Amino acid sequence: MKNILILAVIFLIAGCNYEKEKKTTAMVDYNPYLATQQTPTKDATLAEMEFWQKRLEANPNSVVDLSKVAGLKNALFSETGDVTNLHQSEKMLQKCYELSARNKDTYLRSLAHNYISQHRFKEAKVLLDSAYAFPDNKHATELMLFDVSMELGDYQRADTLLGKVKNNADFNYLIRLSKWSDYKGDLDSAIRYMEQAKAVAESGGINSMKIWTYTNIADYYGHAGRIDDAYKHYLMTLKLQPDNAYAKKGIAYILYASEKNPSEANRILDSIMVTHKVPDYYLQKAELADYNGNLSEVKKQEQNFIEAVTAANYGGMYNTYLIELYAESAPEKALALAEKEVENRATPETYQLLAYAQLKAGKKEEALKTIETYVEGKTFEPKAAFHSALVYKANGMTDKVTPIKEELNEAAFELGPVLMRKVEKL
Structure with missing residues (x-):
């Protein structure tokens, strides 16, 4: 009995040491970056903006000044999340193109980049195809045409363009x-x-x-x-x-998905949201609440997300998130949005969302057809595999579910603990 107790203590200590070894983050590493009053990138952009804005006010039709302010507006969108800056940048770039006597391909590429940020991929492609007709800077246009071809699911053209560059x-x-x-x-x-x-x-x-x-x-x-x-x-x-919000968000995700520390992840998200106001964070907070079993908080944060998306002019930038949200509460709405998203860009990723919406709307046979035609063997994204498994299970194809479940276990960090609970129930 004594030996058994000693062994138990040894295993307990070993287990504790293992948990310590698994821990990656240390508060002392990232805490200095959570000071919400420190926004050096945005401050530098605003200071530069003031200089060029004054020049533009003195000469409203200066293409150089317009272009500079448009670029800074785009930077402000990245740094603050305020989509108004993105739309203002768009209008300025359109004016640059209209006023410019030369380098029109440059402004077409800049405008296409703006459209890509807005998820207006087809319009971006039209602009880039026009830019490609110009004799200069074809390499720069080819790079962007690759990007937009990937977004539109035109993988054959993307492959060809990759060879060119x-x-x-x-x-x-x-x-x-x-x-x-x-x-x-x-x-x-x-x-x-x-x-x-x-x-x-x-x-x-x-x-x-x-x-x-x-x-x-x-x-x-x-x-x-x-x-x-x-x-x-x-x-x-x-x-x-x-003040890089994306890196802080990445650390918050490690705290949640790897270290199972949602409270610290929430603390980081709260600090980011003071200066970087994008709707995404509400969904991340909803997931943290779900992990904690706080369903009322989940609903609150999901509603915050919907209100944030609808209050600003985001266009189709958050359609994929909305489809997954509405699939549970308003499946017909999710289905309509998914069909619109597939029309915007027909990729395996958008088709798997369509299949998920079809499944939730009670159209399991249509969902299966969508998966088999447009998703199966065409993407390696874990979320697509999960939705495929749900469709197969609903159609009684359990033989296809088991290998997917094993595959998803390898992507546990990427999927996160909440979704992995659902994977276990497949």
């Missing part, structure tokens, strides 16, 4: 090759190419390139289960840009 020493090529590898389900290659892009960014010493690369590679590391590496790169981002 091939240059293993070029940052812009490497990050797109990484994205292509991820689309093909080759996460190891996606990480390898992003690491090569990171090396290029660091050798060039351009902070904006390093920041972009660090946050993106951190996401990939998370998907691969390399949580320590993900955390490290979010911190590297914050060292360069202390």
